[in-house]
Amino acid sequence: MTASSTPASSTITLYRVAAVLTFAAVALGSLVCATDSSAACPNWPGCYVGQVMPRAALNPVIEFVHRVIAVSTGPALLAAALLGLRRRRDLVVSVLPWLALAGALAAGIFGMLTIRVGLTTAQGATDLGASLIAMIAMTTAAVALSHSPRRASLTPAAAYAWAAVGVLWLVHVTGVFAAGKGSLTRCVSCPVWGIVGIDGPAWLQVVRMVLAAVAIAFIVAAIVAGRRVPAVRSLTLVAAVLLVVELAVGLVILARGTNHTLSSVYAVSMVCLLWTTVLIAARSTFTRVSGDDRPESDVPVEVSAPAA
Template identity: 45%
Template sequence: MAHAKTSGNGRPSSIPGSPTEPAPRWMQVLFAATAVLITITLALGSTVCATDASASCPNWPGCYVGKLTPSAHTQPVVEFIHRVISSSIGLFAVASVLAGVAHRRRNRALVVLPVIALLGALTSGVFGMMTIKWGINSVEASLDLLAALIAMGAMWRAWFVTRHPGAGWTWRPRVRWGVAAVVTLMAAHVGAVLVAGSSSLTRCMGWALFVRGVGDAPLAGWVVQQAVMAVGELLTIGLVVMRLRHRVTLWDLLLAALVVMVLVVGVVIAAAGANDGLAVVHAVGTVLILNLVMTGTMRDAV
């Protein structure tokens, strides 16, 4: 009778070639690279939004009519880099889907999650093209953001599955709190696009500033969105406290530092107004916070 191998602590260990064995290293790297690229694209998208850089590259896919690359100015360069990285995500996502199909016996999520990420990235890319070509309305812009957020979450979860194919999802208290924070923050970010004016920072994935911007939606809708974001912020702060009380890791310290930074910058913007630098720090900081809350919750659930 065959016996399962055990690790040093007495727990069963993975048998080479079994479905519970971690995916090959190259596959873990591929999935991580795809997830990182999606996250970077979201951060660059928030930068483009905060600096109104999209208008500086009025053509698509090239920056100008008859010229592919931008002039050496900050705004068009940022927008063009955003487009290049966004375009590369499709290739990485397709490669991830094919890798998942090849290793689907480990866990069907290795196929399903990359497919979701691919569809989200393609949807967001189409909306990005539409934005430059003829513009989109607030509902379409919110769907664009939602697709990108779903793609980021799906691909990071897929990466965790490559490392622990046989692990389930454990609903620890921190996991429940983290899921609540992620869902609330995502709802608030998507809602912000619906209620924000074209010249308002509210649309750029920032935390609630409680200051109405130019062109923001009627007061009732704006108040609801700011309230939902405030709840997401409180859940995030509570999650940081829970994690730091449980253990102190580099990622949790980084999340705590980002929360403090975004809150401080938000107060400065609310009190004195925003320049491009402050707007970018605030917007990119909130993208990274959402990412760390997502990935930390996934880590806690393993």
């Protein structure tokens, strides 16, 4: 099979489910961090020693739901990766699910260690970085597969969006290194546009603000360019709303300080903004084509038998 063959609808559905589960695991992970819910379930895999289910309280439920989603993500990614082997010539569809699976497994191991022994700063950054790579890779594979047969081209919207994805990944990961002890910076990822006293070196905080500003510029450029692309027009509106929310909440936190509610909105909206930007990038890159538009080498050729 090639990238121009039409996949089965069940395979497309599986890829999409795996992508959504991966996104949900990352978003819930940011919510767990922002609400400090991991401490509410001090055991693993059950919530407490001798008891699997959480108490009927918000924080234990948040942590437990996150664990259920995270555990469900692994089998979905494995199934997608195995099905992708049928499309070996389509590297985007066949390789990216394996990358996503590796990232999810790494994040799962680090998640277990977080509960049992805690993580170093480097381990925490690796955990977050691997989770985000899993989300980006599986989402890209799902979009590519659902647009098969397809052609790929780096349109202006795609170029700006992919650049934003790369910078946003750096903003997320460097937040772990910049966060001081007990600081929610490790959770909210996006800087609050001011120096936070309990956080790490001021130079690193300034670097993160510069990175965030560059990411915003790329996102705005992707939104403007994407408005002319029907496939991503609605996504650009979602990205614009999320960007406004992110900037507004960041300014409120800078002016008044933070709490679990503000941190939760800031953290989850940042993950949603990254995921939406990945969708804009992938949908702007991959264009579905009809059979008549495929390259000549991909179109079956009928060979008639020689006349007797």
